[in-house]
Amino acid sequence: MARRWHNDDRNKLIGARIRAARARLGLSQMRVAEQLGVSYQQINKYETGRNALTCLALLELASVLQVPAGWLLGDADSDAVAAWPVAMPDKLQARLLLAFSRIANDYRRVVAVHAVEALASVPAEPDFTAASGGAA
Numbered sequence: 001m002a003r004r005w006h007n008d009d010r011n012k013l014i015g016a017r018i019r020a021a022r023a024r025l026g027l028s029q030m031r032v033a034e035q036l037g038v039s040y041q042q043i044n045k046y047e048t049g050r051n052a053l054t055c056l057a058l059l060e061l062a063s064v065l066q067v068p069a070g071w072l073l074g075d076a077d078s079d080a081v082a083a084w085p086v087a088m089p090d091k092l093q094a095r096l097l098l099a100f101s102r103i104a105n106d107y108r109r110v111v112a113v114h115a116v117e118a119l120a121s122v123p124a125e126p127d128f129t130a131a132s133g134g135a136a
Contacts, residue, residue, distance in 0.1 A: 010074075012049035014058075017072050019047045021065040026098035035064045066101065 022032055022043075029043040036043075036057070045051035046061070053061065062069040096116075103109045 011052050013074050014072055015047040015049040021067045024097055025101055
């Protein structure tokens with residue numbers, strides 16, 4: 001028999017996903033609220049599961065948070081977001097995600113991804129002494 005969700009359980013799951021997606025973009029509750037035309041208290045109520053979202057609010061929120069609406073509802077198979085780590089990003093990750101979200105041009109977004117992937121493949125502490133001809 002399939003598990004039946006209690007509204008509180010579902011609202012808390014949705015709220016946790018809202019908070020995680022917002023944090024990954026480095027957005028405050030106030031910033032998200034401004035983009036949706038609601039109060040920051042309303043965003044807090046969504047994130048804590050105290051208020052349920054209407055269908056329209058869910059779609060608008062998913063758009064602002066740049067996630068599939070299905071992912072907010074608990075669909076683990078939604079593309080692009082399901083593989084995100086659950087842990088909150090550190091400040092540098094949040095800054096990187098926020099800066100990336102501000103790039104409107106698709107070509108520049110692809111270039112940025114390639115640059116970060118190239119940096120990720122470089123050893124953490126490269127040995128520059130061989131390239132400079134000796135020890136410093």
